[in-house]
Amino acid sequence: MPQKISPRKIKIDQQDIPFSEGQSIMEAAEQAGVYIPHLCHKAGYKAHGSCRLCTVKASGRWVSACTEPAEVGLQVENNSSELQSQRRAIVQLLFAEGNHHCPFCEKSGNCQLQAVAYSLDMHDAHFAHQFPHRTLDASHPEVLLDRDRCIQCELCVRASKEHDKKNVFALSGRGPHTQLIVNSESGKLKDSEIEKDDEAIKVCPTGALMNRSKPFSVPIGQRQFDNIPIDQQSTGKSGNNEAQP
Amino acid sequence: MTQKIRLATCSLAGCFGCHMSFLDIDEALISVADIVEFDRSPITDIKHVTNCDIGLIEGGICNSDNIEVLKEFREQCKILVAVGACAITGGVPALRNHFELKECLEEVYLKGKGVVNPQIPSDEELPLLTEKVYPIHEVVKIDYSLPGCPPPADAFMELITAIKQNREPKLEYALRHFD
Numbered sequence: 536m537p538q539k540i541s542p543r544k545i546k547i548d549q550q551d552i553p554f555s556e557g558q559s560i561m562e563a564a565e566q567a568g569v570y571i572p573h574l575c576h577k578a579g580y581k582a583h584g585s586c587r588l589c590t591v592k593a594s595g596r597w598v599s600a601c602t603e604p605a606e607v608g609l610q611v612e613n614n615s616s617e618l619q620s621q622r623r624a625i626v627q628l629l630f631a632e633g634n635h636h637c638p639f640c641e642k643s644g645n646c647q648l649q650a651v652a653y654s655l656d657m658h659d660a661h662f663a664h665q666f667p668h669r670t671l672d673a674s675h676p677e678v679l680l681d682r683d684r685c686i687q688c689e690l691c692v693r694a695s696k697e698h699d700k701k702n703v704f705a706l707s708g709r710g711p712h713t714q715l716i717v718n719s720e721s722g723k724l725k726d727s728e729i730e731k732d733d734e735a736i737k738v739c740p741t742g743a744l745m746n747r748s749k750p751f752s753v754p755i756g757q758r759q760f761d762n763i764p765i766d767q768q769s770t771g772k773s774g775n776n777e778a779q780p
Numbered sequence: 781m782t783q784k785i786r787l788a789t790c791s792l793a794g795c796f797g798c799h800m801s802f803l804d805i806d807e808a809l810i811s812v813a814d815i816v817e818f819d820r821s822p823i824t825d826i827k828h829v830t831n832c833d834i835g836l837i838e839g840g841i842c843n844s845d846n847i848e849v850l851k852e853f854r855e856q857c858k859i860l861v862a863v864g865a866c867a868i869t870g871g872v873p874a875l876r877n878h879f880e881l882k883e884c885l886e887e888v889y890l891k892g893k894g895v896v897n898p899q900i901p902s903d904e905e906l907p908l909l910t911e912k913v914y915p916i917h918e919v920v921k922i923d924y925s926l927p928g929c930p931p932p933a934d935a936f937m938e939l940i941t942a943i944k945q946n947r948e949p950k951l952e953y954a955l956r957h958f959d
């Protein structure tokens with residue numbers, strides 16, 4: 536006899552996870568403290584489903600956990616070696632298609648992209664580095680936009696619109712030419728409505744958007760992901776520019 | 781493995797920081813010397829690598845000499861390891877990939893501040909610069925990578941110990957940092 540599944544529960548890697556109506560697999564997992572790797576998802580924001588890092592197998596189908604609704608009886612495979620190695624390849628591609636110089640990036644240690652790489656036991660980018668030419672916007676005295684480090688997750692776009700009510704950012708272009716643009720007459724941050732304490736800056740999972748006013752206020756070695764892997768930190772919490780003690 | 785491990789090291793487009801970190805194993809160097817025999821490395825001053833178990837490569841590829849040395853290491857080493865950010869990603873030298881090689885040479889040798897007798901060096905003795913700086917895995921097959929700028933001393937110890945014990949090296953969380 537198959538085991539009777541109680542209502543409003545899914546199973547993630549054999550563990551019963553309760554959920555409420557309308558929650559995604561990701562939301563149910565986060566609520567239960569189960570880590571599913573992700574970059575473009577952040578609790579409180581509309582799901583984006585673009586980074587594909589949270590791909591899980593739900594009753595045999597590949598789905599992104601942040602966009603797939605939890606349904607009674609769903610059997611979810613999350614922490615398997617197959618999924619983890621595919622996720623590692625996704626992160627390797629993100630490193631290879633940007634310009635990520637962690638040794639001299641101010642975000643190092645507080646960066647979720649890097650933290651996910653550590654957590655997935657990634658040692659190198661495996662693929663050929665693209666070394667794309669992207670422009671830096673250092674026009675604003677308090678906010679920096681380094682497109683070399685942008686993974687185009689659109690979290691800043693969503694935060695600026697939904698939270699800051701400003702609409703400062705958008706993605707423009709297609710394929711490898713896609714880039715983050717700034718909504719101002721000159722296209723520069725200095726002429727936009729951005730302010731250093733905007734949520735749009737805090738949500739950036741990488742060092743692409745940074746508050747410039749407190750560089751290196753926390754030394755390397757004492758930063759959020761330096762000693763504790765992202766998969767062991769509270770799942771809803773995201774690294775932001777204000778380094779956590 | 782009862783014989784000593786034969787190990788060679790070199791720095792390509794690197795700063796020797798990774799070599800310094802290797803020396804940071806401090807007194808463990810004495811126990812390493814019991815199991816390791818150094819072939820080509822700055823420690824021995826041997827010029828060519830021959831028949832080694834492990835080759836440690838610091839730095840990326842920025843010129844034709846780097847390519848020659850790297851290929852010689854690949855031919856002569858059973859296990860080749862990319863050591864540090866520059867070998868793995870190109871690192872600081874790869875910042876020049878944002879510019880044309882011609883622009884870089886002109887900036888340094890023709891237009892740079894304080895340049896006397898401006899001319900772009902050209903001599904048979906000088907290795908030709910590659911168009912871009914490359915991570916070494918784009919030129920030869922690499923068996924393992926030790927990330928970090930530089931990798932911590934303990935990462936070198938784990939690598940050597942694992943190979944001596946005939947097992948896969950395992951970098952614990954503290955040993956797989958990119959900065």
Ligand code: SF4
Nearest residue numbers: 635636637640646742
């Ligand atoms: S944004 Fe993150 S991954 Fe990219 S260089 Fe900075 S620390 Fe490294």
Ligand code: SF4
Nearest residue numbers: 685686688689691739
């Ligand atoms: S700047 Fe940051 S938040 Fe915005 S799209 Fe790029 S990585 Fe995402």
